[in-house]
Amino acid sequence: MISGLAGAFLLLGTLACDGGEVALTAKREHLEAFADMLVPADNPATLEGVALGRDLFFDPLLSADSTISCGTCHRPELAFSDGLPLSRGIGGRLGRRNTPGLANVGYLHQHLFWDGRAVGLEAQALHPIAEPHEMGGDWATVLGKLRRHPDYWPRFRSAFGLGSPDQLEASHVGKALAQFQRTLVSSDSKYDRVQRGEAVFSTAEALGEAIFFDFADDPEGPYAGLPTGECAHCHTPPHFTNQRFFNNGLDAAAHLEDFGDPGRGGITGSKAELGLFRAPGLRNVALTAPYMHDGRMATLEEVVAHYNGGGEYAENKSANVFPLGLDSVQATALVAFLQTLTDSSFVTQSIMLLR
Template sequence: MSSSSVFVVRRILYNSWCFALVLCVASCQPSPPVTQLIPEPEKFAKIIYPPDNPTTREGLALGKRLFYDPILSADSTISCSTCHLPELAFTDGRKVSKGIGGRTGKRNSPGLVNIGYLHKTLFWDGRADDLESQALHPVADPNEMGGDWPLLISKLRRHPDYMPAFRRAFGLSDDRELSPDHVGKALAQFQRSLISSDSKYDKVERGEAVYTETERLGHAIFFDLADEPDPEFHGLPTGECAHCHIPPHFTNQKFFNNGLDEADSLEDFKDIGRALVTGSVYDNGTFRTPGLRNVALTAPYMHDGRFENLYDVVAHYNSGGHYAENRNANIFELGLSNDQAEALVAFLHTLTDSSFVNNPDYRQ
């Protein structure tokens, strides 16, 4: 073969290689952010998407798959969905969660409803600053998924389906770039899609439904309408609920001692809660205010699952709780009659959104 022929062959091979490289790079790039994948209700403030983790089709699909896959646990028996079931508004129905090998966790599994809107710290004690970091904790917890991040990343790199999916979702050009952060980002994208906004409460707010008389009474107690000009509710006991459970997500994302345990000293709490993070003794026994959307589906209640049903919860608050130096000022004897307590529970049931728990986009 002449030197000119060799040159032509080499040029063809070089051009083919460049074309293949361009195709590879293009296929590895995630699609542009498409927040319209997650329609947001008009009355909700917009979800704050991190600049380094916008939601994309590829990232959302990957996050959903990881959420339901036990591959993230040490022995491939526990997935995120083990403790976050869609039919229970992404809780598990247990007092405290159960993890790998039947090990018992320390606290009740918190729900994930509208978690993308909760821009402050997460978990009962607030140890995670955002969804991306929150998603990493259960994987490495010995009582939950019992994982070892280096081993897990190695397992994902060898997986014939996951590594291409990570490349597409995050534009990775080298498998060695895969890190726990990418797992956390994918899971966060899926969790930001879990939006509930079509309960009876929402329909009443939109003028599409009306409360029963019992629900209406419960609504008045929840929102302390005895303080309003409407004479119908004058003399009605206040529920003191909406100080902490503020619509539309029914949480203020703050930490309180709600009188669950008697404590002559701030050192007497079995679970010191927020203080594990802050180191402040005054935070002992304080926990994050949970959102109440779909609350009727998330029993048992409180950080340790001590209350089996909503009637027990209302009875606790009606009693005024137990003494502690840092007990919240809104915890005192309410004076609700049995009928009024029943009405408050009836209102809480109006926060159930059946379209949310049955949404096929949230299921495996």
């Protein structure tokens, strides 16, 4: 099992762990632009833990009727998204929100989910299993399955030093899933190669980069006078998110209580945070359509058009969302830049996990 996992990751890189090294879907030398991944002290990566998490991720056993897995909604070929506006759970139940991709999720150590209801991967991994509109299970039943399973129980025992099946808890499942997800590292897009001096942007991509990063703010630079996109305020490199919550002008709201989906405010109880959602990471964004928390936009062109138009009024709309004044050439260039965030090697290696 361990050698199979190592083969799937092609041993392209390593993550330090207790008693060995865990292969990553990225080469070690490609991670120099990234800060060290923050790993909880009580869940260090191990070969056994990552392998266990990988198999649990793709196993429908964790759902109430054993029909869907984490991998059903997080498909490797779509950078671990699902291509649907809203996720679908057991029995075809319609979810509340769009499924985000998981590239570099291990680096996103703050609040996860669109509304930030989980702090850290270990906590995030526990939610879908018990959600009625997702995997629809209950932890007593799921743990009963795992404690009786002839393969999984011995592996939990080995990975976490458990003495008897009754010691297996939901937290151990969350820890195994988190260990696996921390190996899903994307760092070899064209954008990354340009930053390393291994490639050069096309004219359109370079123009899009200038708009994305507001190069026009430099009055002496070559892009002076160009409209700014204001994108990097929220989508900050290297993971293209600042992990914060914003109202990006999707819906008009005369009163903050008018939002159909309360977003972050539904978790915190803060009126000022109603209608705010977490800024998603943009790595592999060209593969994770449709877009926004409710999947309402089918293409990147629609996304750019939304921001170019300045969005709808709400009292708490982000100050960075206003009419941009991009012409058609500039809007197309911005899309071209976003497409440089696609890491085809990440996708190829991730698909191999299913073999």
